[in-house]
Amino acid sequence: MPRAFLVKRRSPPPAIRNWDELPDEERADTYIPDTIDCILKYVTEDSCSNSSTGDPAGDSPERSISDSGSCNDLITTPPHNTDQTGGVTSPLSGDTPKIEDKETENLDEKHLSPRSKIKFTTGLCNEELYSCEICAKRFRLQRMLNRHLKCHNQVKRHLCTFCGKGFNDTFDLKRHVRTHTGIRPYKCDICNKAFTQRCSLESHLKKIHGVQQGYAYKQRRDKLFVCEDCGYTGPSQEDLYLHVSDSHPGSAFLKKTTKKLAAILQNKITSVLQMSPRPDEDQ
DNA sequence: TATTGCTCCGAGATATGT
DNA sequence: ACATATCTCGGAGCAATA
Numbered sequence: 600m601p602r603a604f605l606v607k608r609r610s611p612p613p614a615i616r617n618w619d620e621l622p623d624e625e626r627a628d629t630y631i632p633d634t635i636d637c638i639l640k641y642v643t644e645d646s647c648s649n650s651s652t653g654d655p656a657g658d659s660p661e662r663s664i665s666d667s668g669s670c671n672d673l674i675t676t677p678p679h680n681t682d683q684t685g686g687v688t689s690p691l692s693g694d695t696p697k698i699e700d701k702e703t704e705n706l707d708e709k710h711l712s713p714r715s716k717i718k719f720t721t722g723l724c725n726e727e728l729y730s731c732e733i734c735a736k737r738f739r740l741q742r743m744l745n746r747h748l749k750c751h752n753q754v755k756r757h758l759c760t761f762c763g764k765g766f767n768d769t770f771d772l773k774r775h776v777r778t779h780t781g782i783r784p785y786k787c788d789i790c791n792k793a794f795t796q797r798c799s800l801e802s803h804l805k806k807i808h809g810v811q812q813g814y815a816y817k818q819r820r821d822k823l824f825v826c827e828d829c830g831y832t833g834p835s836q837e838d839l840y841l842h843v844s845d846s847h848p849g850s851a852f853l854k855k856t857t858k859k860l861a862a863i864l865q866n867k868i869t870s871v872l873q874m875s876p877r878p879d880e881d882q
Numbered sequence: 883t884a885t886t887g888c889t890c891c892g893a894g895a896t897a898t899g900t
Numbered sequence: 901a902c903a904t905a906t907c908t909c910g911g912a913g914c915a916a917t918a
Binding site: 740741742745746768769770773774796797798801 | 885886887888889890891892893894
Binding site for chain 3: 738743746747749750766767768771774775778792794795796799802803806807
């Protein structure tokens with residue numbers, strides 16, 4: 600789906616946004632506004648009063664049904680309480696309510712999930728959708744809503760050890776950390792310039808070299824296995840595992856590798872070692 | 883087996899540097 | 901003005917869990 604159809608929340612609620620201004624010990628602290636209930640109540644009432652017709656304005660430019668006529672995972676509707684950039688603002692402070700992640704889960708249970716699950720009927724489909732009570736976005740899958748709720752949570756779970764900036768997503772953090780480590784896995788074959796993200800490389804190729812990447816969807820999703828310790832890239836997870844275990848035995852990557860995968864890899868390593876003659880046997 | 887969470891990713895927007 | 905860097909957030913695959 601073209602992202603132009605999505606409500607963009609270009610955020611920066613100025614106060615807390617700058618993580619550098621917070622001492623480390625406060626960055627990940629739970630922050631539950633005393634007024635959270637009020638906020639939720641407000642939003643709920645607001646939702647009720649405004650969204651009974653779905654689109655109070657009636658002339659929303661946002662799309663609710665895809666061109667194909669089928670239901671989308673995300674059906675975008677205008678947020679009822681947004682700032683100019685589409686961001687959600689607290690009715691009290693103008694800032695997005697800050698909710699620690701665990702609290703967000705409670706929030707899901709206590710305030711959002713049951714009441715958010717609605718039977719949403721359109722002319723083209725009739726299916727249960729999960730609605731965010733904060734911004735009124737609707738999702739076909741509960742897990743999509745659950746994850747979306749994190750967007751409204753200013754306390755990020757994943758903190759950069761270099762600058763303290765927080766992210767909702769581990770991969771976003773990993774990608775961000777590359778800006779500190781200088782690891783650039785995506786290299787331009789033509790001029791050898793390297794980039795931290797594939798889309799930067801693609802943009803470069805297109806604008807500078809006039810090369811349009813013709814990736815098929817599957818190719819696009821091919822993973823690039825990057826060693827975040829040294830920038831080594833491998834064609835497979837096994838390859839990366841072998842590299843890391845060999846070159847960076849203390850790496851967190853090894854600790855994160857699932858036992859299952861580690862066992863599979865260990866078996867492979869063992870079988871390879873068994874097949875190759877041991878040096879002392881050669882002699 | 884169905885659901886959920888984690889992770890990787892791309893698309894697009896915005897920020898920054900030259 | 902343009903190129904590049906960085907960020908946000910939804911889509912999707914897969915593994916873990918109920």
